[in-house]
Amino acid sequence: MKRLTIWIGCMMLLTTCIDRIELDESLSGEPLLVVDAVITNADEPYTVKLSYTSSSLQTYEGEELRGAEVFITDEENNRADMSEVDAGEYATDPDFFCGEVGKTYTLYIITPDGRTYASLPESMPEVPAIDSIYFELESRPYESSIGTILDEWGLQFYLNTGSGDNQTGYYRWSWMETYEFIAPLTTPMQLNIPVCYQSGTQTRYLNIASTQGLSRDRIERQKISFVAKSGRKLQRRYSLLVKQYALTERAYTFWKNVQVQQENSGSVFAPPPSPIPGNMYNVNDDREVVLGYFQVSSVTEQRKFVKRSEVPAGPGGSPGGFSECIAGDEEAADYCYDCSLLIGTTTETPSFW
Template sequence: MKQATLWIGCLMLLSTCVERLELDESLSGEPLLVVDGIITNANEPYVVKLAYTSSSLQTYEANPLSDAQVYITDQEENRTDLTEVDAGEYETDPNFFQGNSGKSYRLHIIAPNGRTYASLPETMPDVPSIDNIYFELDSRPYESSIGTILDEWGLQFYLNTGSGENKNAYYRWSWTETYEFTAPLVRPGQFNIPTCYQSGTQTRYLNIASTQGLSRDRIERRKINFVQKSGRKLQRRYSLLVKQYGLSERAYNFWENVQEQQENSGSVFAPPPAPIPGNVYNVNDDTEPVLGYFQASSVTEKRVFVSRSEIPPGPGGSPGGFGECIDGDPEASDYCFDCSLMIGVTTETPSFW
């Protein structure tokens, strides 16, 4: 029960917020190690996050594992040490190490308590470029505050990709959106109207696919991100950066199992699903469960921009808006007049803009 029910929360907690579970009774046990690491062929620091679960299953708490020895070896036994840059977060130096497609890598961990862990060898596959990213005006249903089902209109983004070769390929996508906007209201005599920028990424949503069973490695109209028209994201200019990762078959099977548990475990009182086999293990004790996965993935990326003038005005009305900012409201928040007062916002124009 302990091992099975911890998989989903623990795999996502290292990069997301704490998730609380409401259980009838407290369950306890030895904390389990959670490993979240990836290396790619991009010239950037690679990050490995290490944490322990809480001994009680009432919360999925991230208890960082600090002061560990963490290093990566390749198929020729070349060693690259990682440096702890934050509690439980270890990084490589991009000036001295960069992954290469076609090569195999292993992760090694020596915890302060002397326990030694390693991953199975992960071979980094090639990944094709993203052919194109495009959008279509679309809607999706949502339930209003009074229980009525309404249509929410927005832009549905898609991509096309694939090598076209007669082979099986495995993919995972992530994305970052950045958008430009201004506050909707102006005070009498206000001359400073800043232009603001905000960015965000998807968190708990997994987007994976394979071409296994198809005649060739080709993926068309893969849904990536939906952006509603009613929010401020499409007010002036919108950018979507998509990263495409090539996965090994074993890594794909791992993330597919995680995705299935996310979709099927709607209640903590449901029968526990089967444990998901990762690729990290205790070198000296194969009975110790270790959660997570060390991934070696080649990566490519593509960015698109959408200006307000490119968005059809209907259906769904014109894009942009602050639903909580009403002209003439004496209690309107200050950020309704100055968007730079909003949390997570900057007035510095991004370098790629």
């Protein structure tokens, strides 16, 4: 029972949207603390998200840990306090604290009921710059609504990176995409055609790699994201912002184990996998299991723009999207004429555009 609870908690940590899953009402267990924390050398607030797994295993949903005292110390006993900015979410003040490469940090959490948790000391390794981000026109199979396997064409983005030194590098990547588009239809009296922008990030995907076993710290053709031509993302202009984090070997091992469980978890009715050891513990009770990881990483980023003229027309046809918007169709949705009516859309041009 305890192992199943731990497994569910780890899955909670990795997903940005939570799926409800019904389990036997007789299954229950003690709530476990889940810590989701990353600090970097970027000049920005750092956040720590604290929650508990549900005591009943009927769902993956947990409860936020509110009212905790949360702070970070370095090896010189300097302390950075964090304030609760949302339910269970605590943030640093960027005017008073910024991570530094080479320093070692420890996270402390004191709950309202007096329990004290701490991380193992984590050092911040130096991250090399991203050499290049590029794309290639590729296809990947997908299953149609009638069960037929078809090819979906699009741009597969890759990156090259590494210090080139004779040492092992450990990396993790995240990315944010932003794209510009317009609605495909106009009315006879329409004078203004809005230009729209949408942004999004990856979910449910953990992208890590290391140069362990290689002669030098060099990574080439690391897959980042795939953008299909069939959608509207490549209609006018597309931006991909990639963030690269340098990990310690301990942090990489943790995320690698999580990745393996993601790929091999299978059915919830299969024997649960073993708990993944993190770097958080109860100071006064080493028997208590704490889920999650306090990640300390230096970070670098690079942005790649793609214009429509750079996207090959074939195979896969030209990009554009809005296949549901047909000229002359009296039942065409309003957003077919005004893209700003789509949820999550803005007409304000991004500052980096």
